Structure formats: C-alpha cells, structure tokens
Amino acid sequence: MSAPTRLDEVRDRLAAELGEAALVTDRAELRTYECDGLAHLRVVPALVVLAETAEEVTSAVRACAEAGVPFVARGSGTGLSGGALPHPDGVLLVTSRMRRVIRVDPANERATVEPGVTNLEITKAASPHGFYFAPDPSSQQICSIGGNVAENSGGAHCLKYGFTAQHVTGLEIVTPDGERTQIGAGDAADAPGYDLVGAFVGSEGTLGVATRITVRLLRSPEAVQTLLAAFDDTDAAGQAVASIIAAGILPAAIEMMDALAISAAEAAVRCEYPEGAGAVVIVELDGPTAEVGPTLEEVERHCRACGAFEVRRAADAAERARIWKGRKSAFAAVGRISPDYIVQDGVVPRTALSEVLTEIAELSRAEDIRVANVFHAGDGNLHPLVLFDAAVPGEQERAEAVSSRILELCLSHGGSITGEHGVGADKVGAMAKMFLPDDLDTMQLLRCAFDPAGICNPGKVFPTPRLCGEVPGTRKGAHRLQEAGLGELF
Numbered sequence: 489m490s491a492p493t494r495l496d497e498v499r500d501r502l503a504a505e506l507g508e509a510a511l512v513t514d515r516a517e518l519r520t521y522e523c524d525g526l527a528h529l530r531v532v533p534a535l536v537v538l539a540e541t542a543e544e545v546t547s548a549v550r551a552c553a554e555a556g557v558p559f560v561a562r563g564s565g566t567g568l569s570g571g572a573l574p575h576p577d578g579v580l581l582v583t584s585r586m587r588r589v590i591r592v593d594p595a596n597e598r599a600t601v602e603p604g605v606t607n608l609e610i611t612k613a614a615s616p617h618g619f620y621f622a623p624d625p626s627s628q629q630i631c632s633i634g635g636n637v638a639e640n641s642g643g644a645h646c647l648k649y650g651f652t653a654q655h656v657t658g659l660e661i662v663t664p665d666g667e668r669t670q671i672g673a674g675d676a677a678d679a680p681g682y683d684l685v686g687a688f689v690g691s692e693g694t695l696g697v698a699t700r701i702t703v704r705l706l707r708s709p710e711a712v713q714t715l716l717a718a719f720d721d722t723d724a725a726g727q728a729v730a731s732i733i734a735a736g737i738l739p740a741a742i743e744m745m746d747a748l749a750i751s752a753a754e755a756a757v758r759c760e761y762p763e764g765a766g767a768v769v770i771v772e773l774d775g776p777t778a779e780v781g782p783t784l785e786e787v788e789r790h791c792r793a794c795g796a797f798e799v800r801r802a803a804d805a806a807e808r809a810r811i812w813k814g815r816k817s818a819f820a821a822v823g824r825i826s827p828d829y830i831v832q833d834g835v836v837p838r839t840a841l842s843e844v845l846t847e848i849a850e851l852s853r854a855e856d857i858r859v860a861n862v863f864h865a866g867d868g869n870l871h872p873l874v875l876f877d878a879a880v881p882g883e884q885e886r887a888e889a890v891s892s893r894i895l896e897l898c899l900s901h902g903g904s905i906t907g908e909h910g911v912g913a914d915k916v917g918a919m920a921k922m923f924l925p926d927d928l929d930t931m932q933l934l935r936c937a938f939d940p941a942g943i944c945n946p947g948k949v950f951p952t953p954r955l956c957g958e959v960p961g962t963r964k965g966a967h968r969l970q971e972a973g974l975g976e977l978f
C-alpha cells in the first residue's frame with residue numbers, strides 16, 4: 489500500500505470535519521467540475537469540497553494550507569476565462585450551496601449575502617424594498633456574487649453605474665492561510681487604511697475566498713425607457729453612440745450588435761429586430777420620469793441624424809424584455825449559426841470603436857473566419873465572437889489566431905486584453921503583452937502578501953513560473969521583491 493499523500497491527509501481531515509456528504513471523490517462525478525464556461529480547457533480536480541458555511545470554507549482552506557495543497561474557489565462555473573479551472577492535484581472549493589441572503593437593509597442601502605447567491609437573487613431580494621443591485625452580467629440568472637466579486641464583473645448597466653468594484657463595500661474572506669477576516673467599510677461610507685476590498689475585487693480568486701459580501705443597493709428608478717435603433721452598418725451605429733455621449737447624455741446602457749450577431753439571436757430567440765439591419769443599438773435611460781421622456785426624444789434624434797432607418801421605443805415591460813432578450817442571449821445564440829466559437833473580451837477607448845470594428849472585419853475577411861460582434865458600446869467593451877468549425881482542418885487554428893490578433897488590435901489602440909471576463913487561465917500569456925516585467929512583479933508583491941505559499945488558484949492571471957515559491961528571477965523586477973523582503977519567495 490502506498491504512503492498517504494498530502495491530498496489524502498486533506499481528504500481524511502475534511503471527511504472528519506465536514507462529513508463525507510460535503511466531498512466529491514468519485515472520478516466520474518469529479519468530471520462535472522472539470523471546466524467553467526471556457527470549455528476547451530479541462531482539468532479534473534483531485535477533490536471537490538461542497539461548502540455550506542463560512543466555517544466549512546475556513547476548515548477546507550486551513551487543511552489545504554497546512555498540507556501545502558493548492559485550492560481553487562468556484563461559484564457557478566460560468567466564468568469565461570478558465571478562472572475556476574481546477575488544479576489536477578488540488579481541491580476545488582465550491583460555494584454554490586452558500587445561498588443565504590443574510591440581510592437586506594434599505595435604510596443603509598446595503599445587502600449582505602453569502603457568495604453562492606446569484607446576481608439576480610440580490611435584486612429579487614431588494615426589489616420589494618424599492619431597491620436593486622446594479623451590476624448585471626448577461627449570466628445574472630446563474631452566476632454567483634462570489635464569482636462577480638472575483639471577476640469584477642460588468643454588464644449592460646455598468647456604463648452609468650460602474651462595475652462590481654463600485655458596489656462592494658465590505659467582505660468577509662478566508663485568506664489562503666485559513667484565517668477568516670473582515671475587510672472594507674461595510675455599512676459605513678469609508679474605512680481608513682488600504683483599500684483591501686479594492687484589491688480583492690477583480691483578483692480572480694487568487695487572494696482568498698469571499699464568504700460574505702456586503703453590497704450597495706440602488707433605489708429603483710422612477711422610470712425606465714428602452715429604445716432600439718436599426719442602422720445599415722456598425723459605422724453609422726458607432727457614430728450614433730458617439731453623438732449621444734458627446735451630447736452629455738449618460739444612458740444606463742448602450743449596447744450594439746452587428747448583422748451576424750442579430751441573425752444568431754433571431755435564430756435562437758426570435759427577438760424580431762428590424763429586418764435588414766446591419767447593426768442595432770439598444771439605449772436604455774433611467775431616472776425621474778420628467779427627465780427620461782425628453783432625453784429619450786433627444787436620443788432618438790441623434791440616432792436618426794446618424795442614419796437610423798427604424799427606431800422602436802418599448803411601450804411596456806414586455807416590449808422592453810423582448811428588446812433585451814436578443815442582446816442577453818447573444819452569446820449562447822451564436823451556437824445556432826456555428827458549431828464552435830470563441831468568446832473574446834477586449835476593451836478599446838470609445839473613440840476607437842469604429843476603427844477597431846473595421847480592422848476586425850478586415851481580419852475576418854483575410855482569414856476567412858466569421859466574427860460576430862456584440863458589445864457594451866458605451867464603454868468600449870468588445871465581445872467579438874469568433875466562429876469556426878473544429879471539424880474543418882485548420883479552421884480552429886485560424887480562429888484562435890484571429891481571436892488573439894483582436895486582442896493585439898485592442899492593445900494597439902490603447903485598450904486592454906480584458907474588459908470583464910478576466911485573465912484566468914486563458915489570457916495568462918497575454919499579460920506580458922500588456923505589462924512590463926516590472927509591472928508584473930509589482931502585482932506579484934500584492935499576491936504574495938496574501939498568499940506567500942502560492943496555493944490559492946495558482947497558475948491563473950500571472951504566468952505559472954511567477955508563483956511565490958520560485959527561486960529569485962534574474963529580471964530587474966526581482967530586485968524590488970527582494971528589497972521588500974520577499975526575495976526568498978522568488
């Protein structure tokens with residue numbers, strides 16, 4: 489009989505502390521957790537822990553820390569960058585059973601929830617009090633708030649209200665050495681000291697596990713009006729977006745879809761967008777009734793001046809839902825028009841949108857790979873969907889090349905390699921295209937302050953050799969780590 493491994497130690501300890509029902513060890517069942525929404529990257533975890541409480545998360549993390557076993561947190565597994573991709577010799581710590589809305593506090597405009605609560609459940613809990621939770625990823629019916637925090641997720645309404653980071657006021661976290669602690673101001677307006685919540689939100693599960701999340705609630709607006717404008721092409725639609733923003737109008741959302749994305753949405757959900765549209769723009773305004781009506785008139789004028797051949801205003805909630813249905817289902821809808829596709833996520837300055845879309849179209853023609861564009865036009869967050877058929881020899885490789893070239897286009901226009909889906913495992917290599925080695929080392933300082941042993945979601949966000957257990961590097965940045973007393977760790 490072979491000697492027990494460190495993972496066996498963790499398994500036996502957690503079976504005793506949490507009970508067998510909290511563990512998944514059967515190989516076939518473990519496969520259920522082998523990927524997130526980025527399905528082409530797959531790793532079967534060695535052990536899955538289904539935590540129900542913060543105490544259980546603490547026990548699991550402490551067991552891993554004491555045995556030196558890597559662990560990865562997972563919420564609903566809808567991430568699109570492989571952030572929740574398991575470690576083959578590690579523990580996958582799943583929070584989806586932690587579904588309690590702990591409190592809704594309208595007087596302080598706050599809610600506190602467990603990490604497995606879905607994004608939409610927060611709004612559902614707040615709406616009887618006249619409040620809602622603003623960040624609204626298209627996956628909001630299933631993605632967890634823990635995942636939103638880790639990814640600093642965005643959504644259509646983040647143009648006006650900001651991303652998840654602007655709405656998280658306090659966190660209870662379990663640090664990678666197994667300590668449970670509170671960070672942030674919670675109900676207060678501010679807290680002295682470093683903005684640790686700011687560091688944690690968007691850290692993609694590399695700084696610990698969030699076990700309780702306090703979020704800001706916004707008062708539900710008095711009026712919401714939604715308009716859909718159809719254009720001949722994305723150029724005209726892009727001009728309308730620029731013209732609306734230049735006029736000083738700040739809609740709650742401005743979204744754009746091109747012809748290919750529209751045809752996919754039609755095939756999937758029959759959203760009945762205007763026939764023959766080369767692009768549609770969805771504009772949503774919210775606020776006091778007296779303000780929203782006249783502003784909508786103004787938005788319509790801008791759209792028509794830029795060539796909109798049809799403008800539809802949603803007359804009621806049902807029409808509004810129908811307009812959004814096409815947009816919100818666009819990612820999945822693309823499966824109707826292509827057997828395989830890559831969801832890309834990049835950002836460009838709003839002013840570069842038109843130029844970048846033209847360059848993407850040229851790239852698509854040159855490589856004979858179709859690209860559908862669905863995006864948050866207001867904040868320049870592109871989601872090109874690169875279509876291919878893996879059964880056709882060479883097509884996947886060409887699609888991957890187009891997808892990575894699109895990111896380079898974003899960078900060359902002063903943008904970023906990700907807007908909201910994160911770096912995860914998918915874009916680790918692209919980090920070096922955006923940051924200098926010194927920049928990466930400086931970020932690593934923060935990671936090591938939380939996780940000196942390098943066991944918390946290792947290999948994500950930064951290239952694997954930059955974990956905290958490596959020998960000192962030869963690059964300039966390594967000196968900075970040594971000066972900070974972390975040289976031994978590198």
Ligand SMILES: Cc1cc2nc3c(=O)[nH]c(=O)nc-3n(C[C@H](O)[C@H](O)[C@H](O)COP(=O)(O)OP(=O)(O)OC[C@H]3O[C@@H](n4cnc5c(N)ncnc54)[C@H](O)[C@@H]3O)c2cc1C
Pocket residue numbers: 524525560561562563564565566567568570571572583603624625626627630631632633634635636637638639640641642643644692693694696697698699819820908909945
């Ligand atoms: C159809 C579709 C549409 C989408 N639309 C959007 C969109 O509009 N905007 C957007 O931003 N994203 C979107 N996404 C991506 C995804 O839904 C978000 O990134 C979401 O926040 C992930 O949540 P999750 O619970 O599924 O997290 P997971 O996929 O389980 O995990 C994501 C990351 O969070 C970490 N993590 C999870 N829970 C915790 C925790 N408690 N503590 C610490 N780290 C944790 C994981 O380790 C991992 O790194 C979409 C995805 C799909 C499939």
